[in-house]
Each structure stands twice: as C-alpha cells, then as structure tokens.
Amino acid sequence: MPELPEVETIRSGLEKLIISKKVINLTFDWPKSYPNSLNDTKSFLYGAEIISVRRRAKVLLIDLSTQYSLVIHLKMTGQLVYKDETVRFGAGHPNDSLLNNLPDKSTRVIISFDDDSKLYFNDQRKFGWVKLMPTIEIKNLDFFKKVGPEPLSSEFNWLILKQRLNKRQNTTIKAALLDQTILAGIGNIYADESLWGAKIHPSTLVKNLNDKEYKILYQEIVKVLKLSIELGGSTDKNYINAEGKKGSYLAFSKVFRKEGQHCPRCGTIIIKTRVAGRGTHLCPNCQKL
DNA sequence: CACTTGACCTGTCCGC
DNA sequence: TGCGGACAGGTCAAGT
Numbered sequence: 001m002p003e004l005p006e007v008e009t010i011r012s013g014l015e016k017l018i019i020s021k022k023v024i025n026l027t028f029d030w031p032k033s034y035p036n037s038l039n040d041t042k043s044f045l046y047g048a049e050i051i052s053v054r055r056r057a058k059v060l061l062i063d064l065s066t067q068y069s070l071v072i073h074l075k076m077t078g079q080l081v082y083k084d085e086t087v088r089f090g091a092g093h094p095n096d097s098l099l100n101n102l103p104d105k106s107t108r109v110i111i112s113f114d115d116d117s118k119l120y121f122n123d124q125r126k127f128g129w130v131k132l133m134p135t136i137e138i139k140n141l142d143f144f145k146k147v148g149p150e151p152l153s154s155e156f157n158w159l160i161l162k163q164r165l166n167k168r169q170n171t172t173i174k175a176a177l178l179d180q181t182i183l184a185g186i187g188n189i190y191a192d193e194s195l196w197g198a199k200i201h202p203s204t205l206v207k208n209l210n211d212k213e214y215k216i217l218y219q220e221i222v223k224v225l226k227l228s229i230e231l232g233g234s235t236d237k238n239y240i241n242a243e244g245k246k247g248s249y250l251a252f253s254k255v256f257r258k259e260g261q262h263c264p265r266c267g268t269i270i271i272k273t274r275v276a277g278r279g280t281h282l283c284p285n286c287q288k289l
Numbered sequence: 290c291a292c293t294t295g296a297c298c299t300g301t302c303c304g305c
Numbered sequence: 306t307g308c309g310g311a312c313a314g315g316t317c318a319a320g321t
Contacts (some may be wrong), residue, residue: 032297058315067311075315077299106299125298127315143316171292180316186316236314237301256314277294279312 002074003058004151004185005228006239006247010080011055013242014062017082018050018119023064025112028130033123036132040280044068045132057147057184069135070111075127077238079108081188084117094165098244124238151221158218165206165214173209173217174202176278186221189234189256192281194212194220195254201287202275227252255281 001009023045028034028222038170041284048064055061060080062070072080083099084153102120103110109121109130138144148164149156168176176182177191185195195202197220200213209217233239236257240246250257254264259281268285 006314043292073315076313123298124300125313127297168291175292178315189314234314239314278314 002078002233002239003187003190004055005190005225005249006233006241007055007058007060007074007185008229009233009247010074011053011060011240014060014082014119016054016082017242018062018113018117019053020049021113021115021117022047023111024051024114026109028109030108030126032129033121033126034130036130040068040132045070056144056150057180058187063135067135069138071131071133071138071141072121073128074123075125075129077124078128079106079120079122079238079240080242081120081122081240081244082117082242083120083244084115086116092116092232098240144231146181148179150183150184151186152225156218156222158215161218161221162214164209165209169205169207171206172202172276173200173204173206174278174280176206177221178276178278183221185225188278188280189236189253190221190224190228192226192256193253196283196287197224199286201289202280202282203289205228255283257281 002090026041026045033115044064044066048066051063051065053060053062057257058073060072061074074080081102083102106122106124107120108123108126111119149160161183165176168179168182172189173195178188194217199214200215200217228234228249231247231249231252232241232245234249235246238252255270258270261270263270263283263286266285268283270281270283271278272281274280
C-alpha cells in the first residue's frame, strides 16, 4: 500500500477537499471493504459533517460531527479519490481518463456529499477497508494500542529508534523496520531506501547495529520520508492521491525498483533479493553484511 | 515469547 | 494464444 508519505499526501489533499461537507449516502460492492451495519451508517454517517482528516501510521481517520469516524486502511492497492460530479475533465487533462471513468471495476465504496461531489474508495485486491466507529474508541483498537512512534514527530530521535529496535534483537533490520509496532509508517519502499542511505545491509541482525548506524539510519528515515512527501509519494502501480494524481518519488529513488542499474553512490549494479519475505533492493558494495 | 510463514484478493508478467 | 507460477506497496492469524 501506500506507506506513510502516500497516506499523508492523500490526507493533506482530502483536508482541502472535504472538510465541512455533509455525507448524504454510502454504497459498497464488497462487504469486507465496508464492514459496518446499516443502522450505524444511517445514524452516524448520513447527515454527518466532515470535521477533520487525520493520519496515524498508514491509517486515515476522517472525523465526523457525530463523534464517529471513518477509519480507513488502503493496504496494498487502495485509492481514495475525490471527484466533483459537476466538473468534467477534457481530453488531454492529466486526470481525464481516471476521474471521468469513476466508478470503475475496482471501486468498493462510494461516499456521496450534499453538493453532489463524491469520495471513491477503489481497491483492486480488496485488502483494504473503511470502518465506521466512535472516534473515542479508535485508540482502543489493537493496532493503535501497539503501533510505534511517528517517525516525523518532533519527539522522535535516534535514541528512541534504538530503544524500539532493541526489542527485536534477533531479527533482520528490514523486518524490524516493516514492523509497525516498532515504528509507524515504514513499508517496503522506504525501508529499502533508508537502509541504502545508511549503508546498512537489510539482512543485518538488529543486535549487530552500533550507535553510529542507529544515528544515520534515523537521519535517513526522516530524510527519505520528507522527500517523498514533497514529491507526492511513490507511484509504482496503483497509487494516486485524492485528486487522482501520481507521486513522483520513484523517479528519484536510489534502489527501489532500480535493480540492474548503477548505484548512484559507487556505480555497482543494484540487485534485487529477498529479505523478510519481501522483495528487497540493495547495493552489494555499499551495503555489506 | 520471538520470529516466520500463509492467507486475504486481483492482475500482470514471464517462461514453456 | 494459453496456462501455471511467481510476484505486487500491508497486516493478521497461525505455525514453529
């Protein structure tokens, strides 16, 4: 899915588009995409006004005036796209084909607002979901009780990263970075990118890292995530933001999807291998075990 | 408990 | 052109 920069890009876009709009209807075509009762939907969603759009880890939270929230996880292929039905995009416009063709066969949930605009939740692989629940209960969900710190928060620093990682001494650093209970928001793209930046091999066991490596890894994580947010995230196959636009980070990525190309630091050919059960990109010269 | 693997789904690409 | 298998940005449950 969308990782932290992609979800954050959607969040900031949605914030500009749907705040203060009133929800009048919701439809869905796949029950697991919207696992909520019709009664709750009628009582707490219909007629509700959008108050705020938040993000925690890779989860989006749309708060409603009814003290309920829509909790949304895009998983691997989820999209959340806003479309004003009164606007038609002409041929040649960058968003032409995508927005004018909504809904399409991957559309799972459609939320309609009182001004005839709509929010489309598309999800080809059907892993994602939209859950309606009381805002106050979100923090009691297992995921939110266990999830690690936000890497871009002002309280996060290299010592906290070290302390969190030290809970997973015998696993690889790549598996640990992907573990949302250690640190929130990192996925396969930004794990590979930050490990390359820190010159750490993804298979390195956490117990073999030293303080110098923790410090540089911390810096690289923050740097890579911030850069990606500036570039609107990474579009590999499916990702688009709330306005239907792709992100451009992958044009600047150092190793992710760059197998067979030269390492920008040393020129060695970048390889793709498997670590923690995931496709993993690295420079075999810069990142040694 | 720590850690790894399979399952959830659809679509695409690659080798035969 | 068709078919099987591997793989794809994430997270759980179930296994060792």
